[in-house]
Amino acid sequence: MSSTAIMWFRNDLRLHDNPALIAALEHEQVIPLYIHAPEEAEPYAPGEASCWWLKQSLESLETALQEKFNLTLQIRSGSSLAAIQNLIDLHDVESVYWNRRYEPALRRVDENIKKMLNADGLQVKSFNGSLIFEPWEIENQQGDPYRVFTPFYKRAVQMPSLPLQQLPDRQVTTFVQVGSKNLTIADLFLTSTFRWYNKFEGQWAIGEDAAHDRLMEFVNDDISIYKDKRDRLADHATSRLSAHLHFGExxxxxxxxxxxxxxxxxxxxxxxxIEAFERQLFWRDFGHHLLYHYPQTQDDVFNQKYTNFPWQHDDELLQKWQRGETGIPLVDAGMRELWATGSMHNRARMIVASFLTKNLGLHWLDGARWFWNTLVDADLANNTLGWQWSAGCGADASPYYRIFNPVTQGQRFDANGDYIRRWLPELAHLPNKIIHAPWQASTNDRPSDKSDTLSPDYPEPIVDLAESRKLALERYGAWKDNAP
Incomplete structure (x- = not known):
């Protein structure tokens, strides 16, 4: 009797260097499976932008499996355990393979499924298909997880990583679907509630081939200038690989x-x-290292001293920030880039996060949840790490009293105002010397007509940067004096 295995795809939507798939292909018959079960990831079911990307990534994987192995991707929705057990019953499956997930809710799902399948006599094998190193592989001299990135990085680069996994040349037996109705990707309704995805069309190439093309384009054209130009907002010196990494393309x-x-x-x-770029890959690993060892940080502060920090709650201010209507050009440019593309330059991410948590005093989770829904590269570990870093309450965090000034940041990293002009066309006519802070313009800089504003279509600042910085430091000082 021929042996049959299920390869359960999750956030590893590729063929090459996919250890779980390569192990499954040792069997004579392989059932490639994707299960859409967003409720199992609650409270962090994929956001709308992520679902838009997922739809196209699945389409790419579906085509690749058909062309390379003549395999049909089996698509199910609902309970993952029930879907797997149904296929096991129908096709006499003896083994199930997957690459590991590290988010708290999904880890619990996988642990339960493995326990149940093992109890039924099934062989279940999981692999590292998403990280350089497993979260438990790197520890300090005391055997504890790292809490600061630099020593984590220094330890990690000394360790040998796994070699690339090669696909076998042989063909596998075509899986013939029997007695089970396969869903289509369209049946998952991944974009049914997504009202702004048309903005993304044409801006991204999605799938395994596109990921490799993007990597080679970056290495050949931009990696040599990455260290010097990665913070320049209008330049295209970053890799733009984060979404490809998140979906495992x-x-x-x-x-x-x-x-x-x-x-x-x-x-x-x-x-x-090159080291500057590679360091970012280890920063990504560090985020998963922290979330694995400190799963509570997806909703709670890493630095427990901040447990009772007096974050503010103001829906009106939050909405203005979300819409890019704060009246602070660099902040608004970043937020409008996010809304238009599903992404944002990393320097801009730090600036808008600092503005939300410090100048506006709003909770870092307010920002993290918005990013979760609107980023195509929304990754729980790195979204949590980034927001807590910006808010000052995370691991290896920027101190709370370090408050980015959007004006000076713009003058330094967008000196000619090109980034602002791209995303705020209503300010495109302003000269460089005032585009980062139009409210500071002198009388001579104002239009010759009798209007009171440089741009009637652009709002006045919702906060005074200097005054809000002062209030943030006072709030921090008062809290610090009474913190445990």
Whole structure:
């Protein structure tokens, strides 16, 4: 009798360097399976922008499986355990393979499914298909998880990572569907409630091939200038690989393999540019390291001193921030880039997060939840790490009293105002010297007509930057004096 295995795809929507898939292909018959079960990820079911990307990524995987192995991706919805057990009953499956997930709710799901399948005599094997290192593989000299990135990074780069996994050349027996109705990707209604996805059309190439094309384009054109230009808001010096990584269209090991080869070919004459980029891949691992060891941080502060910090609650201010209507050009440009593209330059992410949590005094979770719904690369571990870093309450965080000034940040990282002009066309006519702070313009800078504003279509600032900074520091000082 031929052996049959289920390959359960999740956030690993690729063929190459996919250890679970490669192990499953050792069987004579393979059932590739995707289960849409957003309720199992609650309270962090995929957001609308993520679902838009997921739809197209699944379509790409479906095509690749058909072309490479003549396999039909089986699509189910509802309970993951029930879907797997149904296929096991129908097709005499003996093994189930998957790549591990690290989010708290999904870890519990996987642990329960493995326990139930093992009890029924099934073989279940899981693999690392998403990270450079497993969260439990890197620990300090005391055997504890790291809480600060730099020592984590120094330890990680000393460790040998797994080699790339190669697909077998042989064909597997075609899986013939029997007695079970397969859903289509359209049946998942991934974009049924998504009212702004048309803004994204044409801006992203999605899928495994697109991820590799993007990597090679970045390495060939931009990695040499990454270190020097990654913070320049109007430049395109970043990799834009984060969504591809989140959905597993490419693995971090594949990226490191390419960058290391490039460094070798360049005789390492790169002035640290490649290391600066690779460091970001380890920062991503660090986020998963923290979430795995401190799962409560998805909703609670990492630094427990901030447990009773007096965050403010103001729906009107939050909505103005979400819509890019704060009257602070660099903040609004970042938020409108997010709404138009599902992404935001990393420097802008830090600036808008600092503004929300410090100048407005709003809770970091308000920002994290908005990013979760609107980012195509929404990743729970790194979204949590980034927001708590910005708010000052996370691991290795920027101190609360470090408050980004959007005006000086713009003058430094968008000196010619190109980023602002792209996303705030109503300010495009302003000269460079006032585009970052139009409210500070002198009388001579104002239009020759009798209007009282430089741009009637752009709002006045919702807060005074200097005064809100002062209030933030006073709030921090008063809390600090009474903190445990």
């Amino acid at each position: 490419i693995s971090p090991r594949q990226i490191l393999h390419v960058t290391q080869q490039y460094k070798h070919d360049q005789n390492e004459r790169n002035d640290g540019a």
